[in-house]
Amino acid sequence: MKKENFKILFVIKLYKLNNKGVCPINVRITYQGARRENATGYFVEPKLWDSKRQLIISNTSDALNTNAHLELIKQKIKNSYLSILLETDDFEANDIYLKYLGKPLKESEFVVKYFQKYLDKIFKLIGKDLKLATWKKYNYACIQIVGFIKFNYKKNDISLDKINLQFLTEFEYYLKTEQNQSQSTINKAIQRFRRLISIAIAEGFLDKDPFILYKAKKVKKEIVFLTHEELETLEKTQISQSRLSLVKDLFIFCSYTGLAYYEMSNLEKQNIQIGFDKVYWIQMKREKTERQISIPILPKAQEIIEKYSTDNNRIFPLISNQKFNSYLKEIADITGIEKRLTHHTARKTFASTILLYNDVSMEIVSELLGHSNMVITQESYGKVVQKKVSEAMISLSVKLK
Structure with a gap:
């Protein structure tokens, strides 16, 4: 720290002049x-x-004595400043005064240190209440915070009570300009950091929530899914290459079940059960939310299960998510589908084309997708419903002419 940032000044308080005609001297x-x-x-x-x-x-003895004591106070405060400067580079004027009085400094928790302690704590929950992938996301958020503090403050760490609205807006700006991250990625990082701040408030390290006035910038998500015609084109296209034929079948299967990649790749015979309605259902836990999902198997999904059913317990051959999405690009070229196809497109197709466009309610869609709450479903598929309403009203307008 530069010494010019530190100053000691004696001031008299005229408004406290007493009946003896003297006023106090403050430091x-x-x-x-x-x-x-x-x-x-x-x-x-x-x-x-x-x-x-x-x-x-x-030149009175009282005046000379007071001057000597003031000089002594000044020197002691200077020594306290130099002493605390050797201990830490994150302190305030109040800390210097506490050091001068010989009192312990206010206990401060530091952002990076606190984040790392949190990471160590939740690491022990991996395999119990937490997925390794979730821990990695929080760890990455911590790395981003470390980078920002070094960039913005030229320090390795800062105290938690320095977190305010300015910190949050500058952190967001840093991620956007220096890290070249998209708004959705930035929102995720800040969301995870917000979780840490909430814990710090609960544990008494922060008196107020710095997020009170912070508003995350909304991201407009475009839901990419196959229309009924595009899905039909895909189903009818004959592909000779076995690797592409497999991926095509798996994509169609997920378009009729809504399974995410992890659930599809780990689907086993024990997950196929006859329900109360005498129909086959997929019964399993969703990897992302740990929620139990129950999905009735539609005829086209059943055909694909039977096509790949062997003596093995696992239903489908293993294929990495990376290869799956890579092969889908080739399939898109073969079928003439101009949309960017990924495994997630199949899940979106199930929700939109298979369910919502066939008048399945939003509540049922949310249940079948295994969403943790209805808000997620509404935010993702609300526009799909609006589009369907619009199409219905246009059709009605034509009939009423």
């Missing part, structure tokens, strides 16, 4: 633009105080 510590002012216990006649020379202009 004011200024550091990094912030002040801490306290009484020294000494008094002076206002006309005898020289503010420039910082002393009492008098």
Whole structure:
């Protein structure tokens, strides 16, 4: 820290002039633009105080004694400043005064240190209440915070009480400009950091929530799914290459079940059960939310299960998500489908073309997709419903002409 940021000044408090004609002398510590002012216990006649020379202009023994004590106070505060400077680079004017008084400094928790302790704590929950993938996401958020603090503050860490609205907006700006991240990725990072801040508030390290006035920028998500005609084109296209034929079948299967990649690749015979309605259902836990999902198997999905059914317990041959999406690009070229196909497109197709466009309610869609709550479904597929309403109204307008 630069010494010019630190200053000690004695000031007299004229408004506290007593009936003896003297007023108190206060000591004011200024550091990094912030002040801490306290009484020294000494008094002076206002006309005898020289503010420039910082002393009492008098040769009386009382005046000389007071001047000596003021100089001693000044020197002790300087020593306290130099001492605390060796201990840490994150302190305030109040900390200097506490050091001068010989009192312990206010206990501060630091952002990176606190984040790392949180990561160590939740790491023990992996395989119990937490997925390794979730822990990695929080760990990545911590790495982003470390990078930002070094970039913005030129420090390895800062105290938690320095987190405010300005910190959050500058962090967002850093991720966007220096890390070149999309708004949706930025929102995820801040969401995870917000979780940490909520815990810090609950544990008493922060008095107020710095997120109160912070508003994340909304991201307009375009739901990419296959229309009925595009799905039909895909189903009818004959593909000779076995690797592409497999991926085509698996994509169609997920378009009629809504299974995510992990659930599809780990589907086993024990997950196929006859339900109360004498129909086959897929019964399993969703990897992302740990929610139990129950999906009735539609005829086209059943055909694909039977096509790949062997003596093995696993239903489908293993294929990595990366290869799956890579092969889908080739399939899109073969079929003439111009949309960017990924495994997730099949899940979106199930929700939109198979369910919502066939008048299945949003509540049932949410249940079949295994969403943790209805809000997620509404935010993702609300526009699909609006489009269907619009099409219905246009059709009705034509009939009423």
